[in-house]
Every structure is written in C-alpha cells, then in structure tokens.
Amino acid sequence: MSQTILITGANRGIGLALTHACLRRDDTVIACCRDPYHAHSLHQLAEVYPTLAIHQLDVTRGEEYLELKQAIGDQTIDLLIANAGVLGPELQAFGQTDYHLWAEVFAINSMAPLRLAEHFFDNLKDGERRTLLCISSIMGSIALNNEGGSYLYRSSKAALNAVVKNMAIDLAGDGIHVLAIHPGWVKTEMGGEGATLEASDCAVTLLETLDKLPAGTTGQFLRYDGEPLAW
DSSP states (O other), X not given: OOOEEEESSTTSHHHHHHHXXXXXXXXXXXXXXXXXXXXXXXXXXXXXXXXXXXXXXXXXXXXXXXXXXXXXXXXOOSEXXXXXXXXXXXXXXXXXXXXXXXXXXXXXXXXXXHHHHHHTHHHHHTSSSOEEEEEOOGGGOSTTOOSOOOHHHHHHHHHHHHHHHHHHHHTGGGTOXXXXXXXXXXXXXXXXXXXXXXXXXXXXXXXHHHHHSOTTOOSEEEETTSOBOOO
C-alpha cells in the first residue's frame, strides 16, 4: 500500500536516495530542501514521478515550517523522515572548537527533528503508519565511542538520540513510533571518498528494514539493516 512520506534534506545524498526509493515504491513524497530552485535532481525525478512534491524548508528557520505546514494543510503523513544534517567544520578536535558553528550544527542535527515533529504532529498522528524516522549516526553513540574527537558532530547526534528516546516515550500514547537510524558509511558529499555504501543501497535496505520491524517498535537506535546499536 502506498504511503505519504515527508523527507527533509531531500535534494542530495541519503535524502535524495530515499526520495527516489520511495517513489519507485509508488509512494507520495513531500521532498523538502533549502533551495528547491536549484534542486535539479529532484526536478528530474518530478518529471518522471507525478507523486513527488518539492517544497522549501530550511530546517533552522521557524517561519519556513509554518509556510510548509500551510502548503500541505491537513494532508496525512505516514512516515516523517528527519534526514537533513551537517557534519560541521573539518577541525573538531580538542582545542579547535568553534562555538558559533557548534550552535549551528546543533540547530540542524539535534533541534530540527524535534521542530519537525512538533509542527507536523497532527499530520503524522492522522496517518496510517505514524512513524518518525531520524537519521542519526553511530558517532552519536556514547557507549561505542572509543576514538574521541569530532566534538560538534558527535555531541549533536548524541543529543538527537536523546530527543528520539524522549519523543518515543512522550508520543507513545498517540500511537506514534520514533526511531533513530544509523545509515552506515555512505558515499555522499558528507561521507567522503572512503565510504563503502552506495546511497541507493542504503535507502532500499533502510526502507526494507522499516517494513520488517515488529508492529509498535519505537524508541530504538538501529543500523540501517536493523541491527540494534547501543545508545
């Protein structure tokens, strides 16, 4: 059965791959990005898939959530994917902290998924699947951190994991399921040249994993292939 899926950061990388994978499954996709005008890959998909709608959303700008909410109205959302994220500056070792940039990384990686959920809560609650998926990272795991460094990115994803756990508890009574997903080391602009996983393979496997999860699964931190991860 086709679903309605809203994806942030949909113009490139994992977000674009998820958008394409969902469209191939005959889903309706609300693809959001900061600059739709220059989102050429999305416009190419829109020429092929009439169920794709492209909208502007800079996840750090509160007024754009309101504009998007007005644009989609009461349209139900089955799956909400908070994918937009940034790695932050190259230098993130001890003694190199840029505190202004740290706040920017937090605004995108940690705060935006909560803002997304709060603005589109009613749309999601009225959907069939009622699932909020947050793209996290194994680098946000406190238990698995044996390398240090990357202060901005690690802390922002650890904070996101805390937000996911909180939302899973707070929204359980509304039947909304909340998950944090580590997508693997993906060949994207953020992942870099050494990455081992194609974005298209990640997207397909991730969607298959969601389909296989037991009903009611929530408050979990998982790899894209379903393997549980330590918080």
